Amino acid sequence: MDRLLGKGKRLLPGLLNSVAWYKKQQQSCRFYCHPRAKRKLMSQHFQSMNLQEDSMGSQSKPGEMTCKSQRLMLLLGLICPANPGCYHYMPYTVRSMEKLIKVIDREMQAIGGQKMNMPALCSAELWKASGRWELMGKELLRLADRHSKGYCLGPTHEEAITDLIASQGCLSYKQLPLLLYQVTRKFRDEPKPCFGLLRGREFYMKDMYTFDASKEAALQTYALVCEAYCNVFNSLGLQFVKVQAATGSIGGTMSHEFQLPADIGEDQLMMCENCDFSANVETINPDETHCPVCRRKLVKHKGIEIGHTFFLGTKYSSVFNTTVRTSENKPVPAEMGCYGLGVTRILAASIEVLSTEDTIRWPNLIAPYLICFIPPKKGSREEKGAVLLENLYDSIAEAAPQVAEEMVLDDRTQLTIGKRLNNAKKLGFPYVIIGGKKVLDEPSLFEVHNQSTGEILFLAKEAIIDLLSKVQTP
Amino acid sequence: MDRLLGKGKRLLPGLLNSVAWYKKQQQSCRFYCHPRAKRKLMSQHFQSMNLQEDSMGSQSKPGEMTCKSQRLMLLLGLICPANPGCYHYMPYTVRSMEKLIKVIDREMQAIGGQKMNMPALCSAELWKASGRWELMGKELLRLADRHSKGYCLGPTHEEAITDLIASQGCLSYKQLPLLLYQVTRKFRDEPKPCFGLLRGREFYMKDMYTFDASKEAALQTYALVCEAYCNVFNSLGLQFVKVQAATGSIGGTMSHEFQLPADIGEDQLMMCENCDFSANVETINPDETHCPVCRRKLVKHKGIEIGHTFFLGTKYSSVFNTTVRTSENKPVPAEMGCYGLGVTRILAASIEVLSTEDTIRWPNLIAPYLICFIPPKKGSREEKGAVLLENLYDSIAEAAPQVAEEMVLDDRTQLTIGKRLNNAKKLGFPYVIIGGKKVLDEPSLFEVHNQSTGEILFLAKEAIIDLLSKVQTP
Numbered sequence: 051m052d053r054l055l056g057k058g059k060r061l062l063p064g065l066l067n068s069v070a071w072y073k074k075q076q077q078s079c080r081f082y083c084h085p086r087a088k089r090k091l092m093s094q095h096f097q098s099m100n101l102q103e104d105s106m107g108s109q110s111k112p113g114e115m116t117c118k119s120q121r122l123m124l125l126l127g128l129i130c131p132a133n134p135g136c137y138h139y140m141p142y143t144v145r146s147m148e149k150l151i152k153v154i155d156r157e158m159q160a161i162g163g164q165k166m167n168m169p170a171l172c173s174a175e176l177w178k179a180s181g182r183w184e185l186m187g188k189e190l191l192r193l194a195d196r197h198s199k200g201y202c203l204g205p206t207h208e209e210a211i212t213d214l215i216a217s218q219g220c221l222s223y224k225q226l227p228l229l230l231y232q233v234t235r236k237f238r239d240e241p242k243p244c245f246g247l248l249r250g251r252e253f254y255m256k257d258m259y260t261f262d263a264s265k266e267a268a269l270q271t272y273a274l275v276c277e278a279y280c281n282v283f284n285s286l287g288l289q290f291v292k293v294q295a296a297t298g299s300i301g302g303t304m305s306h307e308f309q310l311p312a313d314i315g316e317d318q319l320m321m322c323e324n325c326d327f328s329a330n331v332e333t334i335n336p337d338e339t340h341c342p343v344c345r346r347k348l349v350k351h352k353g354i355e356i357g358h359t360f361f362l363g364t365k366y367s368s369v370f371n372t373t374v375r376t377s378e379n380k381p382v383p384a385e386m387g388c389y390g391l392g393v394t395r396i397l398a399a400s401i402e403v404l405s406t407e408d409t410i411r412w413p414n415l416i417a418p419y420l421i422c423f424i425p426p427k428k429g430s431r432e433e434k435g436a437v438l439l440e441n442l443y444d445s446i447a448e449a450a451p452q453v454a455e456e457m458v459l460d461d462r463t464q465l466t467i468g469k470r471l472n473n474a475k476k477l478g479f480p481y482v483i484i485g486g487k488k489v490l491d492e493p494s495l496f497e498v499h500n501q502s503t504g505e506i507l508f509l510a511k512e513a514i515i516d517l518l519s520k521v522q523t524p
Numbered sequence: 525m526d527r528l529l530g531k532g533k534r535l536l537p538g539l540l541n542s543v544a545w546y547k548k549q550q551q552s553c554r555f556y557c558h559p560r561a562k563r564k565l566m567s568q569h570f571q572s573m574n575l576q577e578d579s580m581g582s583q584s585k586p587g588e589m590t591c592k593s594q595r596l597m598l599l600l601g602l603i604c605p606a607n608p609g610c611y612h613y614m615p616y617t618v619r620s621m622e623k624l625i626k627v628i629d630r631e632m633q634a635i636g637g638q639k640m641n642m643p644a645l646c647s648a649e650l651w652k653a654s655g656r657w658e659l660m661g662k663e664l665l666r667l668a669d670r671h672s673k674g675y676c677l678g679p680t681h682e683e684a685i686t687d688l689i690a691s692q693g694c695l696s697y698k699q700l701p702l703l704l705y706q707v708t709r710k711f712r713d714e715p716k717p718c719f720g721l722l723r724g725r726e727f728y729m730k731d732m733y734t735f736d737a738s739k740e741a742a743l744q745t746y747a748l749v750c751e752a753y754c755n756v757f758n759s760l761g762l763q764f765v766k767v768q769a770a771t772g773s774i775g776g777t778m779s780h781e782f783q784l785p786a787d788i789g790e791d792q793l794m795m796c797e798n799c800d801f802s803a804n805v806e807t808i809n810p811d812e813t814h815c816p817v818c819r820r821k822l823v824k825h826k827g828i829e830i831g832h833t834f835f836l837g838t839k840y841s842s843v844f845n846t847t848v849r850t851s852e853n854k855p856v857p858a859e860m861g862c863y864g865l866g867v868t869r870i871l872a873a874s875i876e877v878l879s880t881e882d883t884i885r886w887p888n889l890i891a892p893y894l895i896c897f898i899p900p901k902k903g904s905r906e907e908k909g910a911v912l913l914e915n916l917y918d919s920i921a922e923a924a925p926q927v928a929e930e931m932v933l934d935d936r937t938q939l940t941i942g943k944r945l946n947n948a949k950k951l952g953f954p955y956v957i958i959g960g961k962k963v964l965d966e967p968s969l970f971e972v973h974n975q976s977t978g979e980i981l982f983l984a985k986e987a988i989i990d991l992l993s994k995v996q997t998p
Contacts, residue, residue, distance in 0.1 A: 093698065093699070094636060094699070095638070096638050096640070096702070096704070130688055130691065130692075132642065132643045132645075132647075132684065132688070133643065133645055133647050133673075133675070136643035136645055137643070138640060138641070138642050138643070138684075138688055139640060139641040139642075140640050141638040141639055141640050141704075143640075143641075144639045144640055144641050145639075147641075162568060164569070164570050164615040165615055165618045165619075166570070166612060166613055166614050166615050166617075166618055167612070167613040167617075167618050167621075168606065168612050168613075169606045169607065169610035169611070169612070169726050170644070170677075170709060170711075170726060171606075171607055171610055171665075171711075171725070171726060173606075173607050188670040191645075191667055191669065192667065193665060193666065193667035193677075195665065195713050195725075196662040196713050196715070199607075201607070203644075203667075203677075210606065210612070214604055214606070214612055217604065218604075224567065225567070225568070228570070230570070230615075234709070235644060235708070235709065237644075237645075239669050239670050241670065251645070251669075252643050252644060252645060
């Protein structure tokens, strides 16, 4: 305490002695205190409220477009409707989103990305300078402050970051490539918000902006970011495709989308049976049936766009006068790229492609929790096994600290094991560990359900600890 | 990969074999690749650009109210101005903020808080129902969507959460207390935004809302959250005071503020020399000079509000018909509390009270990075020592993985050690380790500066590893 005050820090009159102050504070904070919950209990989770049969209803309005991920997320209380295209993200969803952000952070930082954070309010002036104030039309949510100054709520931040980097003076080639990114809430006034988190008016996006001194260097950076995007999707185990794409209102001269093939996808893709060629149908003649590269047949798919990359060239840097110095010390307009990952959309799209009609499946790496423990029903023959399952929980927490945060004990022992197992499967726990028929054997055997493989094994404590110690967490 | 697809998952036509698909993807992603940077290099950090003498200027406009934290954060490129009261948070600031959020998450979750996330757009209807649509006047940023439906950008979320919980049906007493919180960007159209992150129009806040079935239980929950707030500030080593406060536009019947005494504070506090009594002057007769509890003298202070708690009673739950069941199964309006921590304000306020006029000091636990390594200047007599310092860096990274992420190597070896040490001190690295005069001794001795204590020690590798292994990270 004292040490933190640093040299020369004046103490307050009336609080002359910081030790006395500290003690006083400690006393005034000594209130009634719940014991710190050591085990995470399902009965205390917001989600458990939403697992009663009688409250189950998909809540979609008549005539509304809906899809599997939206139905499941509403049904299980993972999201709750707020306004059209705006949802409350409930605790399990926030956990999953934070894990996904960790995965994204790791890959962005591995290629030198630096995380920053820009305001949601973007001044009309900047957007008028780029021409997008007009171009974006009704998709832009606009407002005026108390001084009647105009703003939009940023759907992306090309204007903001290009202006910001211009204000830093002319960057040296030694500082390039500069890769800045943020993970923030974005706004788009969709004409028809639908499909839950897939097409909303508020959503989280990771947007990255890159700056280089030449087109060649910028193309290398572009490839590097595309590779990091592949790493993100591969680590989630998502079966994505990278397709050539149109540049739309963002602009630039080259663009790719990362698409998750799905029946409800709103993008039309054409993919070659034979070679690497894949394209959003917007970029080719829609009547084309053969691959422009190898002339083999093209196959149609629908896709959900989960990532999008743009090579911008100097489109924005020339407007905002954002210059960098080449190795010959010559100032040139920055060659830029911009890159987006739909964070909340990746969550919903993963659920869309991995789940069955009534059971959520998440990519294991970003499941809200990894393991659900189900002790025997109260009053059952195995009731005494509850304490053995609790011991197992505590042993795992001790042996594998990275897994400790990932475990939930379903203490609703007034419910049957079957009912709770069903709940755990619906919510998409990758592992369920049950104190069932063999829990009172010598030694105790626990029923371990692996949702990814469908396997059910009866394992002793040591084998379970061994199994779970190897589980990957973000 | 296959395992994740799950049973019964149909493979796409044209992509019949998922192994072949996987390989194809891997190939199409094999681009030019920077080697993954193992050491974090100062020359690549955005901040290093802002440490040139010639770009140093406080950037405040003539006549603008300014303060130490704002000047330092602008000067060192930790924040950059965007719009009035809106700043870009640059990478070091985001690192510090994310650490602070970890500290807050830990304390909120220790008392059973569940993290969720609510939309920024709040419908005018809800705010009209509570009466705050009128009450808040020009502080509320308002807008209409493409269908002319009215919204505000939420400064707090009492209406939204109370309506949300009402939609969940009547909660059972077994699910109480329910503590939900979020850490999100909030909006307030301040008449005169000033003091950098201390009074902005966009800021990050942690807001928690609690639900109980009786006033007694709700008061226990209130005390519990206050205690968690004390824990947050104590773990940061901040010399705060908890004072009785006015309820303002939020309402309710009891309120406390957590204040950081500081000359630029905008709140007037009265604190007793003798007993626990402390109050915001708003809550007492401003001419009162003696403590209402013990009649001893009151001392005036100025404070920066960094946390605020409100006991709301049924103010909002009665409007939105949010009921809970008592243990006698009787439905009653929920007794609520709401609680705020100014996340970005805590960052700036910490800097304000801990820093000197030209050197930033952060609470150690949330410093952007913990350690700066400074190798000898290129061409100096000790130049060969650079590799020894790099070895030290790598050894620490291996021996103390939690510290590995916290280290930066200042590779700008064209600059003198003194210049770089000065930079590192300004940026507030808690530890600076220099390959200086004794780096070529047998064994090598490194110069270790501890900014908290002002100590400078010459230590060998093992002693440094030992020292840093014990450093606390969030």
